[in-house]
Amino acid sequence: xxxxxxxxxxxxxxxxxSYGRLIALLAVRTRDVASAEDLLAEAFAAALxxxxxxxxxxxxxxxxxxxxxxxxxxxxxxxxxxxxxGPQVTASEIEEASYMSEEVPDRRLELMxxxxxxxxxxxxRAPLILQTVLGITAKDIASAFLVSPGSMSQRLVRAxxxxxxxxxxxxxxxxxxxxxxxxxxxxxxxxxxxTGWDEAQDASELAPEAIWLSSLIATLLPEEPEAKALLxxxxxxxxxxxxxxxxxGCYVPIDQQDVAQWDRTQITNAEKLLSACNRSGPTGxxxxxxxxxxxxxxxxxxxxNCWPSIVSLYDHLxxxxxxxxxxxxxxxALAELSGPSAGLAELCAISKDKRILGYQPYWATLGxxxxxxxxxxxxxxxxxxxxxxxxxSAVRQYLRLRLHxxxxxxxxxx
Numbered sequence: 001x002x003x004x005x006x007x008x009x010x011x012x013x014x015x016x017x018s019y020g021r022l023i024a025l026l027a028v029r030t031r032d033v034a035s036a037e038d039l040l041a042e043a044f045a046a047a048l049x050x051x052x053x054x055x056x057x058x059x060x061x062x063x064x065x066x067x068x069x070x071x072x073x074x075x076x077x078x079x080x081x082x083x084x085x086g087p088q089v090t091a092s093e094i095e096e097a098s099y100m101s102e103e104v105p106d107r108r109l110e111l112m113x114x115x116x117x118x119x120x121x122x123x124x125r126a127p128l129i130l131q132t133v134l135g136i137t138a139k140d141i142a143s144a145f146l147v148s149p150g151s152m153s154q155r156l157v158r159a160x161x162x163x164x165x166x167x168x169x170x171x172x173x174x175x176x177x178x179x180x181x182x183x184x185x186x187x188x189x190x191x192x193x194x195t196g197w198d199e200a201q202d203a204s205e206l207a208p209e210a211i212w213l214s215s216l217i218a219t220l221l222p223e224e225p226e227a228k229a230l231l232x233x234x235x236x237x238x239x240x241x242x243x244x245x246x247x248x249g250c251y252v253p254i255d256q257q258d259v260a261q262w263d264r265t266q267i268t269n270a271e272k273l274l275s276a277c278n279r280s281g282p283t284g285x286x287x288x289x290x291x292x293x294x295x296x297x298x299x300x301x302x303x304x305n306c307w308p309s310i311v312s313l314y315d316h317l318x319x320x321x322x323x324x325x326x327x328x329x330x331x332x333a334l335a336e337l338s339g340p341s342a343g344l345a346e347l348c349a350i351s352k353d354k355r356i357l358g359y360q361p362y363w364a365t366l367g368x369x370x371x372x373x374x375x376x377x378x379x380x381x382x383x384x385x386x387x388x389x390x391x392x393s394a395v396r397q398y399l400r401l402r403l404h405x406x407x408x409x410x411x412x413x414x
Contacts, residue, residue: 020132020135021108022061023135026040026072027111028170029069032160032163034161047067112188114168115159116129117162124158125188126184127155128160129188136195141191182217190234192209193234226277229289236266236270236290236297240257243258243259254300257300271294277290295309295310307337314326317330324353327346328365332365364386366378366379
């Protein structure tokens with residue numbers, strides 16, 4: 001591997017691991033998210049140009065921040081940018097900054113709550129957090145929120161303009177402002193964790209980053225039960241990560257996983273969090289999500305039939321969120337309780353919902369239930385669509401094997 005290729009890989013790794021922290025630090029200084037993104041992009045471009053010959057600095061994050069700050073002050077001197085209110089970076093600070101030793105503080109919490117400000121349209125708050133704080137692309141965000149990429153990009157552009165135009169402060173809000181903003185922050189972290197969970201094993205930094213940020217919020221806001229509940233939900237899922245692939249890297253569904261590979265410490269911590277937030281009331285979305293995860297785990301560990309409780313919990317979740325994903329998951333649970341035909345009947349309620357038609361788990365579930373019900377042609381067709389929508393190679397292989405076991409029968413006619 002030549003030095004240019006090695007540098008490019010280093011820059012790509014730093015971008016994956018540090019993008020949100022660097023954007024947050026720059027945005028807090030510039031009060032302009034779009035400007036922070038441009039400045040960081042220029043710093044990465046400078047790294048690709050200089051590091052192959054000068055070598056990767058000891059503190060690459062500090063190097064990138066310093067270059068971005070210098071560029072910002074240079075633009076300010078030329079009158080091409082306006083310094084907004086609040087703490088500002090000065091020319092003397094830039095000149096004194098050290099490439100090799102500058103500390104990069106974590107300002108993501110302030111950026112998350114700025115992105116969740118009431119002046120930003122509700123449907124853009126969580127997506128904006130995902131893009132700016134966690135570096136997820138607009139296309140992937142659109143997929144997570146079941147909207148078109150074009151619509152999502154427009155939302156994000158408008159939201160960034162609102163932050164700049166309204167001088168939205170970058171700070172953790174007062175207690176009376178917390179509930180509305182916290183909702184968007186938790187929604188973004190849940191979407192980030194779900195995206196990281198769905199990606200290939202150990203291939204994404206999103207899941208651990210989402211857990212870390214959720215843990216930080218739960219610690220800083222001990223009176224907010226939903227913050228604890230979200231962290232519990234993540235820990236329940238994370239406890240099963242090691243069992244999701246077999247020795248050959250193939251996907252293993254939860255009902256076939258080796259529970260000896262589950263992380264009991266994470267399960268215990270999740271149970272403690274769920275118990276604590278349940279005492280705080282009232283029950284919210286993430287408390288229900290965590291309770292569902294807890295029931296799935298209890299069912300496997302104890303052998304108890306928890307499907308009635310799981311279906312009931314989904315009833316409450318649907319009444320609270322009206323989410324087509326919750327309807328989908330309830331249908332899968334109902335199929336375990338009352339048979340595949342009952343689950344398929346439930347899926348009819350969302351079969352015309354455009355938001356769900358590009359959602360891979362919908363087609364995988366539809367295929368699975370149709371095959372169980374003996375509807376071979378419909379089941380195989382749904383599985384083919386699910387395979388085409390899958391981004392995880394292990395999941396694709398699992399679905400292909402299942403399809404292969406039925407595919408010959410799907411073209412047979414008496």
